[in-house]
Amino acid sequence: MFYTMELFAGAGGLALGIEKAGFETLGLIEFDKDAADTLKRNRPDWNVIHDDIANISCLDLEKYFHIKKGELDLLSGGAPCQAFSYAGKRLGLEDARGTLFYHYALFLQKLQPKMFLFENVRGLLTHDHGNTYETMLNIFAKAGYKIDKKILNAWDYGVPQKRERLITIGIRNDLIEKTEYTFPRPHDYKPVLKDVLLDCPDSPYIPYGEKKKKIFELVPAGGYWRDIDPNVAKEYMKSCWEMEGGRTGILRRMSLDEPSLTVLTSPSQKQTERCHPLEARPFTIRENARCQTFPDEWEFCGNISSQYKQVGNAVPVNLAWDIAAEVHRSLEMLAKEEKVREAM
Secondary structure, three states: OEEEEEEOOOOOHHHHHHHHOOEEEEEEEEOOHHHHHHHHHHOOOOOEEEOOHHHHHOOOHHHHHOOOOOOOOEEEEOOOOOOOOOOOOOOHHHHHOOOOHHHHHHHHHHHOOOEEEEEEEHHHHOHHHHHHHHHHHHHHHHOOEEEEEEEEEHHHHOOOEOOEEEEEEEEEHHHOOOOOOOOOOOOOOOOOOHHHHOOOOOOOOOOOOHHHHHHHOOOOOOOOHHHOOHHHHHHHHHHHHHOOOOOOOOOOEOOOOOOEOOOOOOOOOOOOOOEOOOOOOOOOHHHHHHHOOOOOOOOOOOOHHHHHHHHHHOOOHHHHHHHHHHHHHHHHHHHHHHHHHHHO
């Protein structure tokens, strides 16, 4: 059995995928109460720590989690994207002080897991002119890790959604001669909305106002504002009408024959609409959860706005599963190598 620990766990998309890949969790840290409650409700046996990560990272982590330095197999998570005050100065861990990533780096430095998985938005590559990610890579290197990184689109990995994530995998330097990591290969079949919406269980959603609903009834599946009477579109779009660019997210109605656009944290945002293909309404909580490949039995806690936020912020389960399955193979390779060495 391989053991993992997750930081910034959210509602459990990444953790659930890692569990499906064969890992057992020693602890998950999450600051948001509703998300922590979601984890506890669905996995009562998980060690869910609802606390500010700053209150945990400063502790003796070996004693707190009952694990020796170097024994943890995988550290996972993805800290929110924040600029660093000292970016580019190459001070190591001090470059990240004052950010949430600092605490991820502290865990990495203190526990020295065999591997780590750090996921984030694609935009991290260009955040603060690339300084943010460059500083992170520098900190990973100084902590003693060889890095592999790649942008993966969830649609390639059994997820009916276009969602790109930057995946960073680290292998501890003393192990790089004994194992390697290979990013998962894209699947042959790429699911679309008809694969998940047609038999979806009922669940709550926040409806459009009556005026907006009537306008969306005019938009064909797969269409947007250009596909209706321009006078109606102009009145709806107001100042957006004069903006340049395609504005293809405005009055956007999805089609059953395409994947979802990136699931958002709110059901309705004027410039990034995702109207249901068959009805003039946003997607329900469960429909969004299916687009994120959560199982139907996974329950979300909190009010409806909190549930939308938890689902939208999650890593798609199937994407996490494929990434973690390759981590599991890397660790199996390492375990076999160690057994051979012991037998010699």
